[in-house]
Amino acid sequence: MSTTRAFPPPDGPGPEAEGAASAGSPPPGAQSRRLRLVGVSGAVPLSRDFTRQALHDWGWLPAATADHRAAAEDVLLVVSELVTNACLHADGPEELRVSRSGKVLRLEVADLGAGTPAPRTPHRAGRPGGHGMFIVQRLCLDWGVQRSEAGIGKTVWAELAGPS
Template identity: 75%
Template sequence: MSTTRQQPPGDLGPEPHGVGAAAPATGSGADEGAPGGAVRTLALGSASGIVPLARDFTRQALYDWGWLPAATADRRAAAEDVLLVVSELVTNACLHAEGPDELRVACDGKVLRLEVTDRGAGQPAPRNPHRAGRPGGHGMFIVQRLCLDWGVLRTPGAPGKTVWAELAAPS
């Protein structure tokens, strides 16, 4: 597990047009969870095009929760950071953990938590030392740089794990 501090967001450009399609049938479109919080879950096990599906699902949650459309560059950057972290977590599960089973997106108004459950036994870690010019191996380095915190949860006696990451909600 690694603890990092949020870095100043960069300007990642304008929001793409036509974004915000309805959540797919494999996901829970309704918000669930504790008072003051919202949770959405998307089953990924048998889906095709998993990474774009996970990004679209998360983007729709951000629209529904008022993160998008973004009124400022900082708010747009915060939403883009969330989408990038979702892409990295799901891609890592595809490449290194026998594929993702589920994506969970939860927000309590202050922190947005992403969880990707997979079947793999490996331990994700940022490539150290990080070399920007080297292809591949940047996923967990990106997660570490953008997130407040991240880690791995395992259930004793059960296969797989849940890789989670937390980002600050825009102010």
């Protein structure tokens, strides 16, 4: 569990203007936030805290029921997995985008990596490591990879259902 810090940090990166266009932009009327992650240390806990604040601002937190709490925890776990993968396999994340439209929340992590994330097959539950994309696949409505139009880098995205 990460520690909760006030957001944004006074000397660190902060969210860009809401509604800024990006690859795979959310539909009109959606709420969106962006966090630059280039060169920051502690990208995973920073991303979790940023996302937790968005969930709070959008009324997902504090959770009113166990189902609401589970939905928010799933979002935070998927953010951790996507950002960790970018740190381990793509020389670090460039940006996290969190958007919501209706009852669907979309997470996007942009990086400069050339690889394509995929769940390990076969999945070996008893072994350390290699579970990130398996977790993403199990928790999300859908997920995928969008290559950069410039040919360098990609955005890994995932969509989760909001609490009922």
